[in-house]
Amino acid sequence: MLLARRYRFPMSPFNELQREFGRLFNNVLSDFDACPVPRRAAPGINVWEAGDNFYAEAEVPGLGMDDLEVFVVGNELTIKGRWNAERDDDQRVFHRRERQRGAFTRVLTLPVDLDAEKVNAVLKDGVLTVTLPKAETARTRKIAVKSA
Amino acid sequence: MQTDVIEQCDCDDVAQSERRQTDTTFMPGVDIVELDNEYVLRADLPGAKPDDIDVQLDRGMLTLHARVETRQTAHQTRSLLHEYGVGDFHREFKVGDAIDTAGIVAETANGVLTLRLPKAAAARPQRIDVRPTT
Known part of the structure; x- marks a missing residue:
């Protein structure tokens, strides 16, 4: 394999x-x-849609909630993060250095407006998952068809 | 000279037998730092629960394996952006004699596995006293 x-x-x-x-x-x-x-300049993001929500997920191993900022304006999601270097990193001998470091900002535009008040972000085992409910006006509505 | 103390091994046969329910196995990114008395290996294993991370040392071969469950499970989902795949992590390293294998310690936090590999006594820097001749 x-x-x-x-x-x-x-x-x-x-x-x-x-x-x-x-x-x-x-x-x-x-x-x-x-x-x-x-190694990438910024972590990759996966986005999917399910019902009235979008979900955005990013792998940010090593970051704590304090190292991350997530915000939503209109239909735009911004994720910012920073890996803090260890104090004397520059003087250390690295035999391998493949993990991401430094700061990143990712901005994603979603197809419809979001309900910024209800956005929810969870960080678990190095994976950030942001739940993005669609704005009320953007949700799919079922229209009852009446017979004339 | 020290670079071959922890050397990556490209043995695909071992990975074969470790294959689990996921289709793809990924190679995690690692940092290896040398300090005075130890090497510190950090591996990015995002999405792996601490209990699903397996570290084994067998005849000089250090194997890291982490089982990662699929996260995008619900059906009736529509993917809008797919920049990375999710699957198990696997990587192997050869560990030389310069490591005190009995003293290896592993811990994990925020999806990062940290392994501390103490140097064997013979590989540590030693201070030699210099005395004036009398």
Whole structure:
């Protein structure tokens, strides 16, 4: 079994090629202590819709609630976070350094307005899940059809 | 010289037998820092409950495995953005003689596994007294 690399990208021939390329490079470079796990500038986000809610989820291992900010304006969700470096990190000898560090801001625009008052964010085992209820005006309404 | 103390192992056969209910296994990102008396290995295992994280050391092979349950379970959902996949984590490292394997300690917080690998006595820096000749 091949160990998939941490992040997957949408499939397209180009990406496929890039992945092969990356794999080639990783294999060639692994002997020279290259980073086998591509590191991103900001964590990836998954968003899905279920009924009257959207759910946005991000993997932010190592962050506590105090290191995260989540806010909603209209139909826009913003997630900010910061990994605090250890005090004398710069003087330490790193044999591998693949984990994310530094600060990030992600802004997502959702298809409809959100009910900002009822947004709920939960952090568990390094996964942030934000529940985003749709604004009342944006919810699907069932219209009763009366016979004339 | 010290870089091969904790060396990654690319043995796919071991991963094969560990396969669980999820389709894809991911390689977690790690930091390995060397301090005076120990190495500290931190691995990102987001979504893994502490009880589902398995650390094994067998004949010089350190294996990290974390079972991660699918989170987007409800049916009738529609995906709008998919930037990462969710699945088990697996990674292996060779641990050299410079590590005191009996003293390895593991702990986890906020989806990060921290392993402390003490250096064997022979690998620690030692202070040699310098005395003036009399």
